[in-house]
Amino acid sequence: MIRPVKFGFNAETAVNNAFQVKNDEADVQDKAVKEFDAFVKLLRENGVDVTVVEDTVEPHTPDSIFPNNWISFHDDSTVLLYPMYAENRRKERKQHVIDKVSEEFSIDRTIDLSLYEKENIFLEGTGSMVLDRDNKVAYACLSPRTSEKVLQDFCEQTGYIPVLFHAVDGNGQPIYHTNVMMCVADKYVVICFDSIQDDEEKIKVINAILQTGKEIIDISIDQMNHFAGNMLQVENGQREKLLVMSTQAYQSLTDKERQKLGSFNRILHSSLETIEANGGGSARCMMAEVHLPRR
Secondary structure, three states, X not given: OEEOOOOOOOHHHHOOOOXXXXXXXXXXXXXXXXXXXXXXXXXXXXXOXXXXXXXXXXXXXXXXOOHHHOEEEOOOXXXXXXXXXXXXXXXXXXXXXXXXXXXXXXXXXXXXXXXXXXXXXXXXXXXXXXXXXXXXXXXXXXXXXXOHHHHHHHHHHHOOEEEEEOOEOOOOOEOOOHXXXXXXXXXXXXXXXXXXXXXXXXXXXXXXXXXXXXXXEEOOHHHHHOOOOOOEXXXXXXXXXXXXXXXXXXXXXXXXXXXXXXXHOEEEEEOOHHHHHHHOOOOHHHOOOOOOOEO
């Protein structure tokens, strides 16, 4: 997780991120840091090993708090770097972040897909893709930030099977990142099927999920707009599975949905309203999960 030093509304990403809401608050950075620190504290209190890396003032990277878009870590000691849509987000690829992670974890190989930026096509990490790591399936909704060509390259180099589809928000606009409408956990999948308008694509996604033996929990567009799709299942030091989300997402769930999710694993939630509004991302976007083997 990257602790921000100059967090704020990013106009370059707002062009295709409908979840961002610009406001004129003068203390956005201070509020974001407080939310970040409280979130990290909650995770650590529940036994989650969190590597926090301080962002740098220069170059200015207003979205550095969302590292999962530019980097991912895999259990075969591989690190992947991704092509980013916004030019100022490309500056988030900072070596000191990788160096910090490598102090504790083993990195033997780097796959650098960022060269696709020269072709003006993109794949923004585990924002663009929601990975079922156990079954090697990469779910992805196409958008200006998610290119089929780059996704195919990712899958060929990592052994994943792509499941491509189109998804739109309540206004019919393409959803910028798959991870705002879908979360894959060990035994279940949270997904907003109302956002997939093509019936054949919807059936394709349903079948892909059912083939992995996971239970489907369908959320509404309104719940998705409150970041209920932007969850991540993590594992703590006691090998206990935890489902992590924002308080806004948690409050949007029905009692029945909370009970159902809670039957699989404990739920953790933290208030991230400033980060969500200005950044257009939530709890899942803030965590770049580390699957690398320990040194």
